[in-house]
Amino acid sequence: EADIYQTPRYLVIGTGKKITLECSQTMGHDKMYWYQQDPGMELHLIHYSYGVNSTEKGDLSSESTVSRIRTEHFPLTLESARPSHTSQYLCASSTGGGELFFGEGSRLTVL
Amino acid sequence: QKEVEQNSGPLSVPEGAIASLNCTYSDRGSQSFFWYRQYSGKSPELIMFIYSNGDKEDGRFTAQLNKASQYVSLLIRDSQPSDSATYLCAVLVGDKLTFGTGTQLKVEL
Numbered sequence: 001e002a003d004i005y006q007t008p009r010y011l012v013i014g015t016g017k018k019i020t021l022e023c024s025q026t027m028g029h030d031k032m033y034w035y036q037q038d039p040g041m042e043l044h045l046i047h048y049s050y051g052v053n054s055t056e057k058g059d060l061s062s063e064s065t066v067s068r069i070r071t072e073h074f075p076l077t078l079e080s081a082r083p084s085h086t087s088q089y090l091c092a093s094s095t096g097g098g099e100l101f102f103g104e105g106s107r108l109t110v111l
Numbered sequence: 112q113k114e115v116e117q118n119s120g121p122l123s124v125p126e127g128a129i130a131s132l133n134c135t136y137s138d139r140g141s142q143s144f145f146w147y148r149q150y151s152g153k154s155p156e157l158i159m160f161i162y163s164n165g166d167k168e169d170g171r172f173t174a175q176l177n178k179a180s181q182y183v184s185l186l187i188r189d190s191q192p193s194d195s196a197t198y199l200c201a202v203l204v205g206d207k208l209t210f211g212t213g214t215q216l217k218v219e220l
Contacts, residue, residue: 042213097143098160098202102154104154
């Protein structure tokens with residue numbers, strides 16, 4: 001069973017607030033990913049990391065930033081949340097290849 | 112042309128029938144192919160992968176790959192209501208995994 005955790009699961013916040021979505025995995029995976037998914041829509045890769053101190057932007061442009069200071073931790077930060085950031089954010093990890101283990105997601109609503 | 116294409120559905124099948132889900136991809140350098148299942152409001156989970164041409168069976172699931180036609184499919188035998196979900200096809204090229212938009216499957220009683 002995958003051990004990847006996301007907090008908070010649900011967050012409702014006002015415009016202009018800074019938020020950090022946490023993602024941690026206990027599997028020792030080097031590769032970690034952040035996807036954005038609106039209800040009923042496709043997954044969009046917004047950030048990925050292949051190891052400590054390595055981060056890259058994904059296919060979908062995002063105003064969020066990420067950091068990877070420890071192997072197990074890959075937080076995503078929005079400095080100033082806007083209603084357009086309302087979405088579900090999914091964190092995933094893998095050892096490589098296409099076998100991704102997803103967290104349960106963080107559903108963000110910005111009022 | 113999208114890199115990975117799937118019919119969004121919904122695909123409706125009666126309980127006990129075979130559900131056939133299809134996916135085409137554009138990059139001939141694609142190496143590996145994956146099927147993820149995503150229940151409504153949940154995260155995707157990997158159910159099958161296939162690397163070589165032909166069929167790969169796992170319980171009620173069979174993945175089929177035809178690299179010449181750039182086509183991968185997932186068959187679900189004896190479909191159950193619990194199979195109702197969105198099925199995402201994903202294709203690996205190098206280090207990049209690209210997901211399709213998914214096909215919604217509804218298994219009706």
